[in-house]
Amino acid sequence: MDFLPLFFDLKDQQVLVFGSGPAAVRKTELLLRAQTKVYWVCEEIPEHLVSLDPISLERVEEADLAPWEQVHMVVAATEDAQQDELIAQKARQLRLPVNVVNRAALSSFIFPSIIDRSPVLAAVATGGELPVLTRLLRNRLESSIPHAYGRLALLAKRYRDEVRSVLPELNARRRFWERTLEGRFSDLVFSGREREAEDVLQECLKQAEADHSPVGEVYLVGAGPGDPDLLTFKALRLIRQADVVLFDRLVSEQIMALVRQDAEKINVGKERSRHSVPQDSINDLLVKYAKAGKRVLRLKGGDPFIFGRGGEEIERLAEQGVPFQVVPGITAASGCAAYSGIPLTHRDYSQSVRFITGHLKDNSCNLPWHEFVHEHQTLVFYMGLVGLPVISRSLMEHGMPGDKPVALISRGTTRDQHVLVGRLDNIAALAQDEKIKAPTLIIIGDVVKLREKLNWRD
Numbered sequence: 503m504d505f506l507p508l509f510f511d512l513k514d515q516q517v518l519v520f521g522s523g524p525a526a527v528r529k530t531e532l533l534l535r536a537q538t539k540v541y542w543v544c545e546e547i548p549e550h551l552v553s554l555d556p557i558s559l560e561r562v563e564e565a566d567l568a569p570w571e572q573v574h575m576v577v578a579a580t581e582d583a584q585q586d587e588l589i590a591q592k593a594r595q596l597r598l599p600v601n602v603v604n605r606a607a608l609s610s611f612i613f614p615s616i617i618d619r620s621p622v623l624a625a626v627a628t629g630g631e632l633p634v635l636t637r638l639l640r641n642r643l644e645s646s647i648p649h650a651y652g653r654l655a656l657l658a659k660r661y662r663d664e665v666r667s668v669l670p671e672l673n674a675r676r677r678f679w680e681r682t683l684e685g686r687f688s689d690l691v692f693s694g695r696e697r698e699a700e701d702v703l704q705e706c707l708k709q710a711e712a713d714h715s716p717v718g719e720v721y722l723v724g725a726g727p728g729d730p731d732l733l734t735f736k737a738l739r740l741i742r743q744a745d746v747v748l749f750d751r752l753v754s755e756q757i758m759a760l761v762r763q764d765a766e767k768i769n770v771g772k773e774r775s776r777h778s779v780p781q782d783s784i785n786d787l788l789v790k791y792a793k794a795g796k797r798v799l800r801l802k803g804g805d806p807f808i809f810g811r812g813g814e815e816i817e818r819l820a821e822q823g824v825p826f827q828v829v830p831g832i833t834a835a836s837g838c839a840a841y842s843g844i845p846l847t848h849r850d851y852s853q854s855v856r857f858i859t860g861h862l863k864d865n866s867c868n869l870p871w872h873e874f875v876h877e878h879q880t881l882v883f884y885m886g887l888v889g890l891p892v893i894s895r896s897l898m899e900h901g902m903p904g905d906k907p908v909a910l911i912s913r914g915t916t917r918d919q920h921v922l923v924g925r926l927d928n929i930a931a932l933a934q935d936e937k938i939k940a941p942t943l944i945i946i947g948d949v950v951k952l953r954e955k956l957n958w959r960d
């Protein structure tokens with residue numbers, strides 16, 4: 503280990519900073535955030551810093567020796583290699599910790615990259631020489647530590663003494679905090695529902711005292727159209743903490759790989775005309791597991807409220823008094839449109855977009871076709887591949903021109919994405935020739951023409 507990571511309390515301590523460039527400004531800002539008194543050798547203190555904290559910041563002259571005798575730490579960021587070296591030398595002579603920006607070899611300490619969820623802080627460093635790598639790592643951490651972590655820590659701290667007195671035994675206390683911080687309490691804090699979170703914490707504490715099983719919960723989560731990078735942070739967090747996962751055929755393998763290894767995984771996937779688990783049994787399973795105290799993840803392709811039957815599932819949970827939360831996902835229309843270069847509502851071509859189910863019961867055409875035939879409107883059919891001949895014929899019968907552009911996007915956003923572009927009067931035949939397979943989304947409208955110019959992926 504070349505550097506030992508430490509967290510310094512610099513409140514009311516004094517630091518001497520040299521330099522007028524952006525690095526010096528950044529370090530000064532950081533020091534002010536840590537409530538440090540900064541003596542700054544610079545041309546001029548930028549206005550925004552003066553207003554930020556006029557008291558803790560003092561400009562001093564290079565020749566002024568007084569600060570050297572008072573400070574606890576030195577930062578050199580003059581952008582002049584020789585001058586920085588002299589400052590470092592002097593600091594070392596005085597046994598003061600010194601940082602020379604971007605020169606770890608001259609520094610006795612380095613500034614890590616910080617993820618600030620005060621009072622929770624995470625710091626990353628790569629030895630001071632690889633700022634880009636540090637930044638990449640920082641971004642990863644940034645996305646895995648919810649912004650409300652600070653609030654979570656403060657709230658949990660308030661209950662520390664109470665928990666200690668109710669659960670004097672260390673292991674019981676540890677178990678309690680693990681369960682509570684990984685469960686509904688944290689989710690409620692993250693959703694800004696702190697009053698309810700406190701109730702849950704009290705409830706969990708009562709249960710822990712009586713050693714009962716904790717309250718379970720169902721997470722109805724949208725997994726997006728396939729590319730795992732399109733998951734939301736919240737979806738990822740819940741995927742990682744679930745005890746049981748009920749998933750659909752549409753959820754990609756890469757996303758399933760993010761589920762905890764020891765979690766129970768149940769495939770309730772539906773294929774057209776071959777329902778592996780009937781909807782009613784899925785609803786029952788969700789209730790059963792949640793009531794057994796499990797954190798149950800109901801993972802669905804796309805968005806759970808768009809042709810996802812998510813509503814039916816949580817209706818049952820609501821009736822049964824099972825707590826649940828819903829996490830939206832990127833729906834196939836957004837994902838497929840973005841990844842195939844078709845802006846659904848480009849101002850020159852379309853002012854509205856309709857999401858329509860193409861699942862035609864018994865091949866009947868009981869959809870309001872006349873409403874679909876409009877200039878400046880984009881149509882998106884979900885589950886429409888089998889019904890494509892009926893869909894295209896019906897639209898033409900209701901007056902849509904046969905040369906209206908149509909795109910079929912199969913396995914959109916995944917590495918196997920396939921896009922077939924045609925016209926309303928030939929798309930059904932083309933799809934048959936090319937043996938297009940589900941899941942496929944159908945986009946109909948003049949915006950499809952834009953793909954020629956805007957396709958950025960295939």
Ligand code: SAH
Pocket residue numbers: 727728752802803804805806807808809810832833834835838883884885886911912913914915916940941942943944
């Ligand atoms: N809740 C989902 C839709 C479920 S209905 C969502 O919001 O996306 C299933 C239909 O969605 C499929 O028949 C197909 O039309 C469409 N679909 C879902 N994922 C898709 C993908 N990756 N590529 C193309 N179409 C997709």
